[in-house]
Amino acid sequence: MKKITLLFSAILALFTISSFAQDSCATAVVATDGVTISTAINDNSPGANDDDSAWYAYTAGADGTITVSACGGGGDTYLNIYNSCGGPIEDTNDDFCDLGNGDAYASQISDYPVFSGLTYYIEWRDYWELTPFDWTITFTPAPSCDEITTLYATSLTNTNIDFYWDAPAFGTPAGYNVEIVPGGNAQGVGVVASGYVASPTNAFSAGNTLTAGTDYSIYIQTDCDTDGTSAYTGPINFTTLANTPPANDTCSGAVSLTQETNIASAASATPIAGTILDAGFTTISAEDCSGFTGNANDDVWFSFTALTADVNITADTEFDSVLTLYSGADCNSLVYVACSDANATTPYNEQISASGLTIGATYYFRVYYYTTNAPNPNFTVKLWTSSTLGIDDVVANNNFTYYPNPVKQTLNLKAQSNIQNVAIYNMLGQEVLKTAPNALDSEVNMSTLSNGAYFVKVTINDTTKTVRIIKQ
Secondary structure, rough: EOOOOOOOOOOOOOOOEEEOOOOOHOEEOOOOOEEEEEEEEEOOOOOOOOOOEEEEHHHHHHEEEEEEEEEOOOOOOEEEEEOOOOOOOEEEEOOOOOOOOOOOOOOOOEEEEEOOOEEEEEEEEEOOOOOOOEEEEEEEEEEOOOOOOOOOEEOOOOOEEEEEEEEOOOOOEEEEEEEEEEOOOOOOOOOEEEEEEEEOOOOEEEOOOOOOEEEEEEEEEEEEEHOOEEOOEEEEEEEOOOOOOOOOOOHHEEEEEEOOOOOOOOOOOOEEEEEEEEEEEEEOOOOOOOEEEEOOOOOEEEEEEEOOOOOOEEEEEEEOOEEEEEEEEOOOOOOEEEEEEEOOOOOEEEEEEEEOOOOOOOOOOOEEOOOOOOOOOOEEEEEEEEOOOOOHHHOOOOOOOOOOEEEEEEEEEEEEEEEEEEEEEEOOOOOOEHHHHHHOEEEEOOOOOOOOEEEEEEEOOEEEEEEEEOOO
């Protein structure tokens, strides 16, 4: 039974080769499994400075996994594995096991998947010292039905967890058997949620069957139909939240805000209350901001529709906060725009001043505590700009006018060229009314719309302009 962690990611020597391996991937020395290799690194750049390497090339004779190990080899080692020369590092290890003197400085990468006929590149680096050392490659044939190795939570609340997993490296899954049991229980004991998930689906929800503030364990088994089943992977442990998280704990629940315009400064903008109390999960890891990467697990989310090409977002907090802005039509297509993590002492006031926004487009931002357990989780945000609705000026240049604003019943539109189309959208970006007047003048009946702010997109000469209208 394989044991993995939730991510909210001796062999008998046949003979010994003593050599100086080549110092580049392109001239790597061939290595095979079942062989103890004695390695000393060419010290082209004197000293243990991470500038020199000994490279080996291993070609898999069959599908399976390899364990590359210098445990007990007598040297303080640093190990990388690549799938190709010039490619990214696929796996790495520094301190894994005992050198034999009580220091766990030897390196080992275990169960690295390899596929028949493909070549993999092993790099030993002189990161710490130049002492010659022994190491071994151990090959294990692939199982006909493999276990999963990685699981990701996508939502965690006081009564539920949603999660998904990567398909195993080997075998052809027909589906997966999933069980959730009380923390500390073995697989099958006291099951509180379970199910069979048919491939290619690889996600599961506990369905709000869990108890707040309680430890649980997940077990998952791969079912490969006629090729049998894998052992259960687990326990994968988690604890439900003690209390109900805020509604905007994840991006999908982002609170929609309205941007204020023609505001002189942050002091004049309207504060909007927020809290990270009991926020305990994120679907997006923290980005590097001002050279620091924090813990975003207690983030809360907001969204807005850009009324101008520039915007200021201010977060006034009593905790070491981070503020991040994204563009994107929805939470599945977020693109990082900017962040603020400028203040390390109270008051922790963060502000993003962004320009180049697309008027009428949706944007998201989040607030979180840089570490964990904020002393005072409450805060306020402000969404504002000193600009007026510049889109009105652009429309005016085309001799287009509209009135009244605010409007109670009828919006009047006038232009020197035919108005081809008029479309009205609410603040969620949903189209609520559309007409095609094809005339110089148009009267748009807005009497059936609810009170509030709307975007009116008017197309003239195949050019679309947008204005913001208040319905009373």
